[in-house]
Amino acid sequence: MKTTPADIHILIVEDDLASRSLLVSYFENAGYRVSETDNADHLAERIDQDAVDLVLLDISLPGKDGLTVTRELRANSAVGIILVTSKGDEIDRIVGLELGADDYVTKPFNPRELLVRAKNLLWRMFIADTAKRNGESRSQMIYSFEGWQLDPYKRQLTSPEGHHERLPEGEFKLLQTLVNHPGQVLSRDQLMDAIHDREWTPNDRSVDVLIGRLRRKLGDNPSNPQLILTAHGAGYMFAGNTGS
Amino acid sequence: MKTTPADIHILIVEDDLASRSLLVSYFENAGYRVSETDNADHLAERIDQDAVDLVLLDISLPGKDGLTVTRELRANSAVGIILVTSKGDEIDRIVGLELGADDYVTKPFNPRELLVRAKNLLWRMFIADTAKRNGESRSQMIYSFEGWQLDPYKRQLTSPEGHHERLPEGEFKLLQTLVNHPGQVLSRDQLMDAIHDREWTPNDRSVDVLIGRLRRKLGDNPSNPQLILTAHGAGYMFAGNTGS
DNA sequence: CTCAGATGTAACAGAATGTAAAAAGGACTT
DNA sequence: AAGTCCTTTTTACATTCTGTTACATCTGAG
Numbered sequence: 001m002k003t004t005p006a007d008i009h010i011l012i013v014e015d016d017l018a019s020r021s022l023l024v025s026y027f028e029n030a031g032y033r034v035s036e037t038d039n040a041d042h043l044a045e046r047i048d049q050d051a052v053d054l055v056l057l058d059i060s061l062p063g064k065d066g067l068t069v070t071r072e073l074r075a076n077s078a079v080g081i082i083l084v085t086s087k088g089d090e091i092d093r094i095v096g097l098e099l100g101a102d103d104y105v106t107k108p109f110n111p112r113e114l115l116v117r118a119k120n121l122l123w124r125m126f127i128a129d130t131a132k133r134n135g136e137s138r139s140q141m142i143y144s145f146e147g148w149q150l151d152p153y154k155r156q157l158t159s160p161e162g163h164h165e166r167l168p169e170g171e172f173k174l175l176q177t178l179v180n181h182p183g184q185v186l187s188r189d190q191l192m193d194a195i196h197d198r199e200w201t202p203n204d205r206s207v208d209v210l211i212g213r214l215r216r217k218l219g220d221n222p223s224n225p226q227l228i229l230t231a232h233g234a235g236y237m238f239a240g241n242t243g244s
Numbered sequence: 245m246k247t248t249p250a251d252i253h254i255l256i257v258e259d260d261l262a263s264r265s266l267l268v269s270y271f272e273n274a275g276y277r278v279s280e281t282d283n284a285d286h287l288a289e290r291i292d293q294d295a296v297d298l299v300l301l302d303i304s305l306p307g308k309d310g311l312t313v314t315r316e317l318r319a320n321s322a323v324g325i326i327l328v329t330s331k332g333d334e335i336d337r338i339v340g341l342e343l344g345a346d347d348y349v350t351k352p353f354n355p356r357e358l359l360v361r362a363k364n365l366l367w368r369m370f371i372a373d374t375a376k377r378n379g380e381s382r383s384q385m386i387y388s389f390e391g392w393q394l395d396p397y398k399r400q401l402t403s404p405e406g407h408h409e410r411l412p413e414g415e416f417k418l419l420q421t422l423v424n425h426p427g428q429v430l431s432r433d434q435l436m437d438a439i440h441d442r443e444w445t446p447n448d449r450s451v452d453v454l455i456g457r458l459r460r461k462l463g464d465n466p467s468n469p470q471l472i473l474t475a476h477g478a479g480y481m482f483a484g485n486t487g488s
Numbered sequence: 489c490t491c492a493g494a495t496g497t498a499a500c501a502g503a504a505t506g507t508a509a510a511a512a513g514g515a516c517t518t
Numbered sequence: 519a520a521g522t523c524c525t526t527t528t529t530a531c532a533t534t535c536t537g538t539t540a541c542a543t544c545t546g547a548g
């Protein structure tokens with residue numbers, strides 16, 4: 001399993017040209033390697049051959065039943081499957097999930113939302129993969145730095161003294177993103193992207209506020225921060241020693 | 245076991261002509277080979293002779309008790325059985341499943357839903373068949389997490405201390421959906437889909453109320469939940485360790 | 489050193505969530 | 519029918535979270 005977008009191969013199965021092009025360009029802009037097709041013939045083989053990591057599957061393809069396709073894929077492969085369904089297909093959606101799809105979006109969908117779901121799924125696949133590799137259960141996949149521990153599964157922060165605290169959604173995602181890129185300056189743009197499905201405008205201070213809240217919870221003195229450093233004019237950087 | 249619709253033989257046992265015709269045409273349109281009957285006489289023999297793969301059985305046939313029929317069928321055959329029950333027969337429904345039926349639908353049902361359930365069951369049968377039927381299928385369908393157990397047939401929740409409790413339909417489906425997707429944030433939209441066919445409007449709090457009831461029954465402190473986490477602005481997520 | 493722009497943060501307002509309790513269904517019973 | 523029991527949905531209000539604003543402080547180019 002890969003972690004950088006360029007290494008991740010996404011296959012878009014959609015018969016409508018307009019929708020397909022939209023999706024392709026959207027995911028290409030996000031940096032992924034994208035393939036496309038307008039039919040589900042020999043899908044399993046193609047996925048296997050081309051080392052596809054994630055499939056976006058329009059469930060109402062002409063000729064073939066999307067649910068059957070889902071089954072066939074899941075039966076032989078651990079590929080990520082996101083179904084694209086129409087407004088009225090509640091049952092298909094539910095059964096689709098039961099049959100092994102990982103997620104779905106409903107047409108008409110917001111491309112941003114789809115991208116977020118795709119990222120989330122890829123992340124879950126990555127976690128599951130590494131956990132499996134190490135023979136661990138999911139909950140043991142824990143970030144640790146400077147005596148602190150961050151449990152991404154329960155979204156809980158544990159201090160060196162052993163005090164547990166549940167982090168709010170935004171703070172958790174921000175800290176997770178920082179910890180995932182130690183020693184790397186992340187722009188507010190990037191951080192905003194990781195936290196939310198939202199644009200960043202030059203006067204937006206919400207990232208700064210979240211950073212402040214995190215620093216306080218981490219006991220990090222802002223005038224001499226040890227964990228979350230400020231890169232003036234650029235963004236923020238996590239400087240803790242991971243794995244300690 | 246076959247995989248293409250034309251090879252699959254479905255028998256519809258239903259005394260009401262209108263319902264029966266509807267079902268027959270619906271499944272024929274889906275490409276299956278369909279037979280029909282208005283009584284359950286010599287059902288086992290007929291199924292055996294005609295190589296029936298799946299039976300849709302109206303539980304309230306005149307003369308014969310659908311439950312008895314179910315037991316007889318299951319005793320001698322691995323045929324797929326989907327019960328068609330009336331609205332009020334909750335007890336019959338559960339007993340039917342315990343006697344060996346594979347699934348049920350409630351009248352008045354959506355033909356589409358029945359078709360999807362039938363496909364789903366045929367697929368499960370195919371899987372079970374190829375997997376050589378090792379281990380009983382029933383116990384594998386029990387969800388377990390953190391000492392809790394959830395029995396989908398009885399809709400029963402068992403605490404780590406062994407205390408049983410029947411869950412209402414909505415709470416059960418919600419919990420089942422969450423448990424089926426551990427670590428994944430599910431939007432209220434998705435959860436609403438899973439509970440029943442209904443749109444979610446921004447001011448709809450019914451999902452939240454159900455979540456609250458589940459948390460109380462699971463002993464999950466909402467201000468520091470361990471099992472059902474809140475993803476502010478996004479939805480809810482199950483964070484228990486499944487399979488333990 | 490100065491100063492414009494960038495960052496830190498308290499405080500507030502608006503939005504989202506938790507939840508008790510009332511209202512509204514639904515199905516069975518009398 | 520009316521009543522009862524169970525479940526679901528709505529309502530209302532308390533609580534929590536998030537983003538904005540305002541102002542204090544800091545940084546670094548010049």
